[in-house]
Amino acid sequence: MSTAAPVNRIIPISTVDGPGCRTAVFLQGCNLSCAYCHNPETQNLCTGCGLCADHCPSGALERCPDGGVVWNPERCTGCDACIRLCPSLASPKVRTMTPEEVMGAVEHNLLFIRGITVSGGECTLYPEFLTGLFTLARARGLTCLADSNGTVPLAPLSGLMAVCDGVMLDVKSWDPDVHKALTGSGNETVKENLAFLSRCGKLEELRIVCVPGAVDVEAVLEGAARVLGDRASAARLKLIAFRPNGVRGAFADRAVPTAEQMSAYEAAARRMGFREILLR
Numbered sequence: 001m002s003t004a005a006p007v008n009r010i011i012p013i014s015t016v017d018g019p020g021c022r023t024a025v026f027l028q029g030c031n032l033s034c035a036y037c038h039n040p041e042t043q044n045l046c047t048g049c050g051l052c053a054d055h056c057p058s059g060a061l062e063r064c065p066d067g068g069v070v071w072n073p074e075r076c077t078g079c080d081a082c083i084r085l086c087p088s089l090a091s092p093k094v095r096t097m098t099p100e101e102v103m104g105a106v107e108h109n110l111l112f113i114r115g116i117t118v119s120g121g122e123c124t125l126y127p128e129f130l131t132g133l134f135t136l137a138r139a140r141g142l143t144c145l146a147d148s149n150g151t152v153p154l155a156p157l158s159g160l161m162a163v164c165d166g167v168m169l170d171v172k173s174w175d176p177d178v179h180k181a182l183t184g185s186g187n188e189t190v191k192e193n194l195a196f197l198s199r200c201g202k203l204e205e206l207r208i209v210c211v212p213g214a215v216d217v218e219a220v221l222e223g224a225a226r227v228l229g230d231r232a233s234a235a236r237l238k239l240i241a242f243r244p245n246g247v248r249g250a251f252a253d254r255a256v257p258t259a260e261q262m263s264a265y266e267a268a269a270r271r272m273g274f275r276e277i278l279l280r
Contacts, residue, residue: 005129007097008042008121012109016280018145018168018204020114023106025133028094030121032149032183034172036211036254038246042121043089052082052092061092089248099132106137115143115165124152127160134163145204149183150190154197166204167197168238173215174223182214194224198231206235210257210265211242217265225272232273239265240280 006028011017017024030043037043048068053061060076061069069092082092106116116137118130123146134144147168148154154161171190173179179187197203206224210217217239225232241257257265262279269277 003126003128003132004096004098004101005126006045006094007102008091008094010102010105012105013112014117017117017119017147018115021112022145023109023113023116025102025106025116025118025123027118027120027123027126027129028091029125030149031125031151032122032185033089034183035249036182036209036214036242036247036251038243039121040089040246040248041083041086041091046086046090046092046094047088049088051087052085055081055085057081099129099136102133103136103140106142107140110140110142113142115145117145117147117168119147122149122152124148124154124157124160127152127157131157131160131163134160138163148193150193151185151187153189154193161200161202164202166202167193168205168207169194169197169203170207170209171220171224172209174219175216178214178216191223191227195227198228198235203231203235205238207238207240208265209240209242210262211251212255212257212261214251214254218268221265221269221272221274225274228273233275235274236276236278237269237274238278238280239269 008026008028011024013021014024015021026042028042029045050063050069053063053069058075058077060072061082064070071093123130137144143165145166145168146164150169172183176186208217208220228235241262243256244252266277
């Protein structure tokens with residue numbers, strides 16, 4: 001049996017996690033702590049403090065005698081009080097699953113989906129799990145994508161890259177100091193992965209979250225265009241407008257970009273050689 005991984009949730013049919021209808025699998029655990037993360041409950045693993053169980057209005061969570069929390073999905077109403085309360089940026093609903101178990105859930109939707117996308121958290125923290133899952137999915141005729149922050153070196157993961165159809169790469173800032181201030185980590189590996197994915201034809205999508213006053217979008221576009229060179233015109237670029245939904249801390253009150261700002265970013269991207277541009 002292949003290596004298991006902590007699964008935060010599985011969305012049976014998604015139209016925003018890659019081309020066409022796909023099943024999206026979100027893994028738990030991230031190596032960044034982005035100031036504007038809209039899924040902060042995927043960052044860490046549950047510490048078993050029990051605070052969520054004490055305040056669950058439907059009684060779907062129970063403390064274990066030996067520590068930890070057990071989630072009863074049949075009693076859960078999806079109110080997410082546990083998510084909002086958690087001091088550890090975690091979720092008590094996480095399940096440890098094998099590739100075979102995840103594929104068992106995916107198979108219910110085979111008639112309706114083109115492929116699977118694995119996101120997070122940061123999915124590339126679990127390369128053995130991804131390799132096992134993608135191998136099973138490809139055997140069922142599904143395309144396999146990874147949604148990544150790019151901070152795990154991908155070139156050494158030859159087994160994973162052989163069964164991965166593409167990576168949706170999120171570039172959060174081009175300036176290394178700004179990247180570290182926003183995420184807690186540098187971005188040298190992100191740039192190396194961008195070049196690697198472009199060279200081997202595995203760059204499914206370049207993603208930039210547009211956060212006015214925090215992310216210099218034009219600098220990211222300029223840097224990415226320089227790395228991609230002639231391949232920029234063939235690269236799919238997604239410009240994502242920042243939204244405060246789910247965000248905690250100071251960025252929860254930050255303004256969203258205007259339609260005019262998003263149009264300006266799109267125009268800048270075209271000037272720098274990008275042709276396939278999506279706004280979200």
